[in-house]
Amino acid sequence: MGEASESDPFLEHRRLLFATAYRMLGSVSDAEDILQDAWLKWQAVDRETVRYPKAYLVRMVTNLSMSHLTSARVRRESYVGPWLPEPLLTSPDIAEEAELADTISTAMLVVLESLTPVERAVFLLREVFGYSHAEIADAVERPEPTVRQIARRAREHVHARRPRFDTDPKQRASVTSRFIEACAGGDLVAMMELLAPDVTVWSDGGGKVRAARRPLYGVDHASRWIVGVLTNPQSAGVVLEPAIINNELGVLCTLDGQPIGALALDLVDGRIQNLRFQVNPDKLAGLSPDAVLGH
CATH class of the missing domain: 1.20.140.160 (PhyR, sigma-like (SL) domain)
Known part of the structure; x- marks a missing residue:
């Protein structure tokens, strides 16, 4: 300009x-x-x-x-x-x-x-x-x-x-932390405990990176896919950390300090009802610290 x-x-x-x-x-x-x-x-x-x-x-x-x-x-x-x-x-x-x-x-x-x-x-x-x-x-x-x-x-x-989900900050922080721990440890049982029985998972890779081409439904299918994709991220150099994304606490995924994905969580009764996983490399510009809305 x-x-x-x-x-x-x-x-x-x-x-x-x-x-x-x-x-x-x-x-x-x-x-x-x-x-x-x-x-x-x-x-x-x-x-x-x-x-x-x-x-x-x-x-x-x-x-x-x-x-x-x-x-x-x-x-x-x-x-x-x-x-x-x-x-x-x-x-x-x-x-x-x-x-x-x-x-x-x-x-x-x-x-x-x-x-x-x-x-x-x-x-x-x-x-x-x-x-x-x-x-x-x-x-x-x-x-x-x-x-x-x-x-x-x-x-x-x-x-x-219109979504009607749990918004208690402490509960959201707890679930997000436990989610990251379950991913880091490849803990399928812990992941299943975090997900609602009728959980839905969407992943947007745009055909450019690994992602499910269709939504995943149900705790068993979803938990196994999540753990399979995100298990032991440290071993591959990927870091998962809490971040305020779209005005809600979510999960930021980085590799060598660069964003490679973001997860948005919707909670109902303390469990993850919906999980939206954005990994399309063409759609991650807003995860740069320079793009933070509010500064």
Whole structure:
């Protein structure tokens, strides 16, 4: 991006704009591309005509993201194996910012992915940013009555599928620590005790690294696969450590200090209900310390 005054609204709200694009796209690299496009468009805007820069920029980024999603969905139809959003390191204090926290979890991004581009844009603008139906209608270029229908449909869709998992920090820290220990020791029994009977495991390798091409269901199948892939990681130089990923405590996998994967855990009654394992090397840019959202 070019030079700009520190008081430039774009720079002032850049983190929020990135988070907006990321929620829309589930991709760190695509979100950065959207911000670059938005920056160029912003340079051509007559600032005197913009009464509320923050709202204007959020609407701009959302609209650009919505257009991008149309082509992205075509690419995902030929994606190898399960598609998962790109993991993103987040600092602990991000939870204090309501605008950034609620819809950035991996589980929620997966739910948002099931919406159409327009539904996702309307949902985020309405439910997260509190835009009026009239403002959203202007942003997505739809009649206001249509926007009201889309908003209701999207809200019902999300609420029906919205994750409801245990969020107690101490419990999550304990389970995460025990998970890492079970992996390090190749302890199949300990792993089975950590997983819910109807656990589901998704692994996104994009056809580029070893990963299951289909979701794994059930504690026996899932635990054996996890231990088989992650057992004794130290012997191969791989390090598993707790990390705040997508605003939740997860597991970061590194090799020689470089990220090679991330695990997101959903807990129900103290056991792992869902495990999402991202190892596609093209989708790990958000695990770099320089990419941490919240700093």
